Amino acid sequence: MFAEAEKVIPGGVNSPVRAFKGVGGTPIFVKEAKGAYLYDEDGNRLIDYINSWGPMILGHAHEPVVNAVIEKAKKGTSFGMPTEIETKIAELAVSMVPNIDKIRFVNSGTEACMSAVRLARGYTGKDKIIKFAGCYHGHSDSFLIQAGSGASTFGTPNSPGVTKGTAKDTLLAQYNNIDNVKALIEANKGKIACIIIEPVAGNMGCIPPKEGFLQGLRTLCDENDMLLIFDEVMTGFRLAKGGAQELYGINADIVCFGKVIGGGLPVGAFAARNEIMNYLAPLGPVYQAGTLSGNPLAMAAGLAMLTELNTNPEVFKRLEDKTAYLHEGIAKVLTENSITHTINRVGSMISVHFDEADVVDFDTAAKGNNDTFKKFFHGMLNAGVYIAPSAFETWFITDALSYEDLDFTIEAVKKVATAL
Incomplete structure (x- = not known):
């Protein structure tokens, strides 16, 4: 599908970050989505942490x-x-x-x-x-x-x-x-x-x-x-x-x-x-x-x-609680596996940076280990979790995520961290 797209669309995509240039490999083509999940054209189910870059705050196909x-x-x-x-x-x-x-x-x-x-x-x-x-x-x-x-x-x-x-x-x-x-x-x-x-x-x-x-x-x-x-x-x-x-x-x-x-x-x-x-x-x-x-x-x-x-303003508290739970779980796993990292979070926005210094601006964000991020991205993808294919993007949490989904994600991080 990507090869066909490249023939008629510049770079095969209609927005550059989708092309996986920052992480390598071939982009995922989505067939459909529901709630917290994407289903690609190969039939794989992926837990989604970009949610169309933010708008699916209540889940796909709400x-x-x-x-x-x-x-x-x-x-x-x-x-x-x-x-x-x-x-x-x-x-x-x-x-x-x-x-x-x-x-x-x-x-x-x-x-x-x-x-x-x-x-x-x-x-x-x-x-x-x-x-x-x-x-x-x-x-x-x-x-x-x-x-x-x-x-x-x-x-x-x-x-x-x-x-x-x-x-x-x-x-x-x-x-x-x-x-x-x-x-x-x-x-x-x-x-x-x-x-x-x-x-x-x-x-x-x-x-x-x-x-x-x-x-x-x-x-x-x-x-x-x-x-x-x-x-x-x-x-x-x-x-x-x-x-x-x-x-x-x-x-x-x-x-x-x-x-x-x-x-x-x-x-x-x-x-x-x-x-x-x-x-x-x-x-x-x-x-x-x-x-x-x-x-x-x-x-x-x-x-x-x-x-x-x-x-239903309580949705904002639920989102914040789920994001905090995910933050705590990922930080624990990365620390236990001696993976240098910094995690930033505000409400239902969160990002993992592979550097030990505080990330407070563009210069400090750019110091993260991009090779580690590439391996992390593909490891998570192979484990059934889709995060942004760029080290320079936030993850977006959706209310459709269950705590079972969050635990699945943390387990995926554990597999990737062990490999790293």
């Missing part, structure tokens, strides 16, 4: 989501016109997330972050942005400056095709280093529109913010008339009902969403207070549009997903 999509599809798949369901999911999202009044739906996390930065530039009248090395905000030109995950897996964090003119307006900061951010602001006084950040990084493995770091960014933005953009494409509706803003008690000016908000269908969104969102067309001068934005199938899936999370 019945309320699937039913909502089926019923909506019977009435038409796309209109390019307003539908009532767009308002319903917007009202629900605004009620769940702190500090937002309005939300605009788009088709991907890339679109959401790209549009948020354009809005910030239009609102402030300034051109430059600050992003952090290793944070990935999609493949828009402004963001492909040390972008983490896929770019790092391929060793090309600065992509050809990004112009020097675009790159000069993106200032690169070090994650978890507030002094570095202060120095950038001082050197570009009055020219910076916004700071964009993954409040919990997920594209250099899972990396939590240090105590006071996000608050420090909030203060710097207030002092320098800049907007703070939280890219919550991964963390939104996953770490808490209100995402990282709720978890850390920090208000961002613009928040970007994706993944969970679409229930597995292609969706992104960005949201802010009225005075910022009213700068957006058709109310204001900042243009953004999309024929498939607010697509009824995606809105139906997202509404079903958010409704369940909103009415």
Whole structure:
């Protein structure tokens, strides 16, 4: 199947990390999935720890989501016109997330972050942005400056095709280093529109913010008339009902969403207070549009997903407990087998780094032993557990995982650790 795909699709895949370049071997082709499990075209069952890179927070083929999509599809798949369901999911999202009044739906996390930065530039009248090395905000030109995950897996964090003119307006900061951010602001006084950040990084493995770091960014933005953009494409509706803003008690000016908000269908969104969102067309001068934005199938899936999370908030505690259980089990096994490692975890995001130093930014994430990771990945795959095929990606835990699944996973780690 991969050989056939390579003939008609660049690299045989429609998103680079899927090609297994970072780990070697041939990618898995999925036939179907249910709950916590993937079933590949060879008939193997795999416990899934990427969950479509985050959105399957309640498991694959979750019945309320699937039913909502089926019923909506019977009435038409796309209109390019307003539908009532767009308002319903917007009202629900605004009620769940702190500090937002309005939300605009788009088709991907890339679109959401790209549009948020354009809005910030239009609102402030300034051109430059600050992003952090290793944070990935999609493949828009402004963001492909040390972008983490896929770019790092391929060793090309600065992509050809990004112009020097675009790159000069993106200032690169070090994650978890507030002094570095202060120095950038001082050197570009009055020219910076916004700071964009993954409040919990997920594209250099899972990396939590240090105590006071996000608050420090909030203060710097207030002092320098800049907007703070939280890219919550991964963390939104996953770490808490209100995402990282709720978890850390920090208000961002613009928040970007994706993944969970679409229930597995292609969706992104960005949201802010009225005075910022009213700068957006058709109310204001900042243009953004999309024929498939607010697509009824995606809105139906997202509404079903958010409704369940909103009415069953205990799911977040269950996810955190399961992730902590997995963390403890993996750490015990690796320690007993003298495998050098560091494990980072926030809520239902977790990553294993094969280095003894704390992993707090892109540089420390890059120091992990990639040869060990490759062996670990393939060992886990052979044991029936699918993790991200890159050392620079977080794992995502789903509520569909049972404790038996977690024990199976820990046993798989034991087999691999013994071999290592």
